[in-house]
Amino acid sequence: MLDRDLNAARNILEIGRGPPDLKSVESLTSTRARAYDVFARANLRKKEKMKRTLYLQFILIMFVSSYFINFVSGESDVLNEINVAERDIIQGYDAIILAEKNGVNIVNLVRDLNDAIDSLSEARIRYYQGDFEAAFSYLTACKEISTVVREEASALYLSAVEESEKKLFQNSILIRVSIIIIFFSFIFIWKIFKQHYIKKILDMKPMVE
Amino acid sequence: LNLDEWRYIFIITGIFAVSIVAMPVISTYFPQTQEPFFAMAVLGKRLQAGDYYPTDELILNIREPVPWNIYLFNQMGESQYTSIKVKILSNSVASPNTSLCIPSPAPVIYEFRNILLSNETKIVPFTWEIIGTYNDADTTIISKIKINESPIDVDIVIENDKSLRLVLELWLYNNISTEFSFAWISNGEPRCIWNQLWITFDFS
Numbered sequence: 001m002l003d004r005d006l007n008a009a010r011n012i013l014e015i016g017r018g019p020p021d022l023k024s025v026e027s028l029t030s031t032r033a034r035a036y037d038v039f040a041r042a043n044l045r046k047k048e049k050m051k052r053t054l055y056l057q058f059i060l061i062m063f064v065s066s067y068f069i070n071f072v073s074g075e076s077d078v079l080n081e082i083n084v085a086e087r088d089i090i091q092g093y094d095a096i097i098l099a100e101k102n103g104v105n106i107v108n109l110v111r112d113l114n115d116a117i118d119s120l121s122e123a124r125i126r127y128y129q130g131d132f133e134a135a136f137s138y139l140t141a142c143k144e145i146s147t148v149v150r151e152e153a154s155a156l157y158l159s160a161v162e163e164s165e166k167k168l169f170q171n172s173i174l175i176r177v178s179i180i181i182i183f184f185s186f187i188f189i190w191k192i193f194k195q196h197y198i199k200k201i202l203d204m205k206p207m208v209e
Numbered sequence: 210l211n212l213d214e215w216r217y218i219f220i221i222t223g224i225f226a227v228s229i230v231a232m233p234v235i236s237t238y239f240p241q242t243q244e245p246f247f248a249m250a251v252l253g254k255r256l257q258a259g260d261y262y263p264t265d266e267l268i269l270n271i272r273e274p275v276p277w278n279i280y281l282f283n284q285m286g287e288s289q290y291t292s293i294k295v296k297i298l299s300n301s302v303a304s305p306n307t308s309l310c311i312p313s314p315a316p317v318i319y320e321f322r323n324i325l326l327s328n329e330t331k332i333v334p335f336t337w338e339i340i341g342t343y344n345d346a347d348t349t350i351i352s353k354i355k356i357n358e359s360p361i362d363v364d365i366v367i368e369n370d371k372s373l374r375l376v377l378e379l380w381l382y383n384n385i386s387t388e389f390s391f392a393w394i395s396n397g398e399p400r401c402i403w404n405q406l407w408i409t410f411d412f413s
Contacts, residue, residue, distance in 0.1 A: 093290050093324060094384065100288055100327070110288060110324050117322045125359045171233060178230040186223040193219070197212055 078123075078132045081139045085120050088146035089113065095153035102160040109153050116145035245395050247289070248282040249379045249402045256280075256332065261406060268411045271339050274355075279333040279377065283325040285393075290382035292389045293333070295319040295356065297365050298374040298405075305378055310392030310401035312378050318363050319356045337375075339410070349410075372409045379403065 092113050100106045123138035210218075228235070253260035254276040263273055283289050296315040298304065305313045321333050340360065341353030351365040367373060379402040380389040392399040 090290075090382070090387070093288075093382065096324075097288060097384065106288065107326065110326055114324055117324065121320075121322065128361075175231055175234055179227050182223065182226050182230060186219060186226070190216070190219050193215065194212065197215065 075127075075132065078127050078135045078139070081136065081143075082120070082123060082127065085116075085123065085139050085142045085146065088143050088150070089116055089120060092116065092146040092149040092153065095150045095157065099153045099157040099160060102157055102164060104153070104156045104160045106153070109149050109156075112145055113149045116142045116149065119145065243284075243286070245285040245393075246400070247285055247291075247379065247381070247393075247402060248280070249293070249377065249404060250280040251335075251377060251404050251406060252278040252280050252332070254278075267407065268409050269339070270411050271342060274336055274338040277335045277337070279321065279335050281323070281325060281331045281333065281379075283327060283329050285327065285381075287327050288324055290324050290389075291322065292380040292382070293321040293323075294378045294380060295321075295335075296376045296378065297351070297354075297363070298376055299366055299368050300372070301368065304374070304376065304405065305391070305401070305403045307401065307403070310399045312380075312391045312401075312403075313376055315376070318354060318361055319359075367410060371411075372407060374405045374407055376403060376405045 092109075096106050096109050096113065099109070119138045119142035123135045123142060126132070126135035126138060250258065251261070252258060256278055261275070261277065262269065263275065269275065279293060281291065281293075283291075294312075294317045296313055296317055298313060298315045302315045303313060305311065321335070323331060323333065325331055334357065336358075337354060337356045339351055339353070340355050342349055342351050344350070347369075349367045349371075351363055351367065354361050354363050365373070378391060380391050381393055382388070383390040383393070392401045394400070
């Protein structure tokens with residue numbers, strides 16, 4: 001359509017520029033005016049088309065860049081989440097060690113935390129493969145398990161500390177009582193022994209040869 | 210024995226009896242000490258120290274799975290967060306240094322992490338295969354390895370003798386430095402563990 005209009009305008013101008021004939025100056029002027037009018041309209045259409053093209057290009061660039069930004073931000077998000085999950089596992093492990101030192105049975109806690117570690121390994125593999133969605137789901141599972149383990153280990157640690165303090169108090173009382181009993185028992189036994197010994201000495205008769 | 214001698218015997222026996230009764234409390238101030246250690250070994254497919262290679266020869270082909278197992282035993286006195294770092298070394302890359310406990314400078318291609326309970330033994334399956342190579346000038350380069358079904362991109366140059374070393378380093382999490390460490394202290398001396406197996410490739 002645009003090319004056709006431009007060609008039409010060129011034809012009109014060619015006609016207008018043609019060799020002088022019997023036509024009047026007025027008709028030549030009107031021909032040129034028509035040609036300029038067609039040119040102006042064609043230029044306007046061309047500008048509009050360029051605008052549309054630029055607009056479409058702009059939208060396309062925005063779409064591609066937003067996708068790229070999403071990709072990059074998704075990648076950095078996964079990396080951040082991996083670091084967070086790693087920290088959660090370490091905190092869970094620290095809580096387990098603390099509980100273990102206070103005599104808590106940590107077998108189930110270690111088994112669960114190993115599941116979290118496996119999830120983190122899977123998340124790392126998915127991350128390197130570029131599957132960020134799967135990596136996120138593994139990281140979510142990892143963080144949930146780690147948090148549960150940490151909370152459970154901390155609760156068990158507190159109850160173990162309370163229990164051990166109670167046990168230590170009971171033991172110290174028992175030991176003190178035992179020491180007192182042993183002490184007085186020995187004094188009592190010593191006195192009986194001493195009496196028995198003195199009596200035995202006194203009952204002894206000198207041997208006459 | 211006279212009375213004074215009997216008195217000494219009674220005092221000594223009394224102290225001995227009190228010590229026995231107070232032993233549980235005294236023992237808490239003198240905890241049992243034993244040398245902490247950790248054991249790691251690579252086992253073949255039959256969980257023995259043998260049958261490492263698919264055939265009797267020490268030669269591997271591309272796309273030939275190698276089913277190994279890693280044996281771990283924790284006798285460190287408490288649970289340990291472990292990391293086994295897998296590295297592939299060509300002849301020109303230095304091995305880990307046992308006396309100074311310095312790890313190999315080669316990059317880690319895979320990592321197994323596990324928490325082992327005190328006195329626990331664990332077998333970690335470790336199946337690997339080379340799935341991608343290419344030639345660059347006169348050298349062959351391994352570009353892809355599969356470990357436990359996970360493909361991994363690598364860049365390992367195989368030198369002329371076509372042999373490599375697969376090294377496993379044991380790293381333990383250190384609560385004080387809050388990071389994994391290749392060395393730990395046992396009886397005042399640094400200790401570290403690593404295993405290596407030689408592999409020769411047949412690219413024909």
